[in-house]
Amino acid sequence: MPHCSDLQKICQRIREKSNSYDRYNFSSDFNDFLKAFFDLAQEYDSLDDFYRICVAVPLEMTGLDSALYLYDDETGKLCLVCDSTQGIYQEKITASEHVALSIKPYQSDNSYIVPIYRKLPEEDTDFSKETDQRAAGDHCVSQKRCGRNRILGMFSVAPLDKLSADDRFFLTKYTNRIGYNLHNRLIALQNIDHLKFINTLVMDIEHNVIVPNMYFRHLFNKLRKKIIELENLRDEIRETTGPDAASHHCESCLSRCDRLGDDLLFYHSEMVKHHSNISLFLESLFRREHFESGHLVLHPKRCFVEKEIILPQLENYASRLRSANITVDRPNNMLYEEFQLVVDIGLLSQVYANLFSNATKYTREVVTRGGATRKAIAYGREVINDFPECGEQGVKFNVFSTGPHLDPEEAPLIFQEGVRGKDSKGIYGTGHGLAFIQHVVELHGGIVGYEKTSEGNNFYFILPVSYVK
Structure with missing residues (x-):
């Protein structure tokens, strides 16, 4: 039929x-x-x-x-x-x-x-x-x-x-x-792997790009307030009458103009740095290869880690660290003994961005052994023997912050997706940052970890020397 x-x-x-x-x-x-x-x-x-x-x-x-x-x-x-x-x-x-x-x-x-x-x-x-x-x-x-x-x-x-x-x-x-x-x-x-990757990438974008990008709104609001102040100042100058009053008032107005100009330049600098940083993150997260392969694809490049990755990220968080009264201790060994590492600069920059972001939120003041108070973060690196195998070497990168130690039961789980510590209540976060750090570090052939110290907490990652040239 x-x-x-x-x-x-x-x-x-x-x-x-x-x-x-x-x-x-x-x-x-x-x-x-x-x-x-x-x-x-x-x-x-x-x-x-x-x-x-x-x-x-x-x-x-x-x-x-x-x-x-x-x-x-x-x-x-x-x-x-x-x-x-x-x-x-x-x-x-x-x-x-x-x-x-x-x-x-x-x-x-x-x-x-x-x-x-x-x-x-x-x-x-x-x-x-x-x-x-x-x-x-x-x-x-x-x-x-x-x-x-x-x-x-x-x-x-x-x-x-x-x-x-x-x-x-x-x-x-x-x-x-x-x-x-x-x-x-x-x-x-x-x-299925592609869908899982896309879901994870969406969280990466939200955590590393969208949320930090909200800082632009804060800068825009600050900039607008300064612009309004400048407009009001101009009105005051126009309304000034009398030669003596004008001279005295103009000096005051000019002084305020100088301060406003400095503020405007500062916010402009912050916006330029922030925009540059977000652009780097966008480039590293929206690569065509990620979507074609269904996982993050490294673009390794030879670089000086402190100069090209750590310091730019630290500078990006400098004003927030100052606002939180957090001091930064720089290591001499990275300054005078810096060597090149072959890494994905965009993705490893996001690793440090997440670590410094956590530091601004969770660093607390502690009393040192000498009785003084201290609220600080520090970073550094050291060579590790027998990593990843006996007879080989790795490089351990540390980011330390003062404050109470993590709960012993929470510490082993802290790098898992969605896990946040008990001290995070009332502090914005998704529990994705450390999971992202672990993923990127493992793509580089390394491992991540946490250890408590006498005055606080140290988050670290170790990369094999095979990546060091």
Whole structure:
């Protein structure tokens, strides 16, 4: 019967599939084999469970041993991820020499090895029962010839003497089903990772750009008040009468004009610095690569950390630190022994911006051992031995602030998303800043941490010397 135009393409594919099934003429055991695979693939959600299903179905339904190898983008090699002997391999196990990328099935080392296609090649791949075997020495081909964009890995089944021509043909079809399901799962996981990244990036933008950008409103209000004062002063000068009164009053007005001019220049300087800082943050958070890859992508550059990252951020928070009566202690070791570090300047600047922002909110006055009072922050760095491995070195960067220690139960959790200390009540914050710091530092190959000191709290991060040039 005729079909509507909307269904025509799908109906055509159904007819083609029906004809293929007639040609395949799979036995009832093979049909049960596929049913078990499809049912279990829908029942289990995790990727590891799917890998287990791929090798468990042949083992249970036919008694055949099998192994699943996937191409690893990081190493550029085939890796064994699961087999019917051990199950999942947590470590990356490079495939043995007899298993290699191939565009067609082949036999080697008493195993029948079939490519796992992301999608079928453009040419017809209904491998015939007479031509689907290849000599072991002929299967190795280049990644380009293999179509790396199409092949996810290889599926190995053993032993050969238990595989008839029909069995081998069926296994090529079964491996195709593995490829289709795996491709869809990987795409779904990639989409989930992209969504998670976008949600995190939105929080990064809100915390590091939108909220700090509110400082512009404060500066604009201050600037407007000064402009109104200047206008009022001009009116007073115009209303001045009498030579003596005019002379005396003009001096006073001119003095006030000088103060207003200094204030206007100060607010202008603050706005320029703040705008420059926000522009740097925007550039580092809105890179095209972030959205294309689904995670933050570093743009590492050689720089002097104190001069190019710490001091600009400290200057940006200078007026707020002064308003809070917080003094800043600078380290001599960074001033006279500064060395270059290869980092993402924009993202690491946001690390220090978050640390200094927290310092303006949470630094408290303490009584020193000598009885004097102190309300201060300090920063510095030191070389750490045996980081990240024994015999290697790292650089520890510190930001210290005076005040009561963190609660011992809160301290281990402070870098988690959304966690805020008990002393944060009534202080604006989202609990995202330290989580952002940890994420950026780990992207650089480092770690973050907190430690209490005699007069307060020290937040630090350590980068491996491999990043130091």
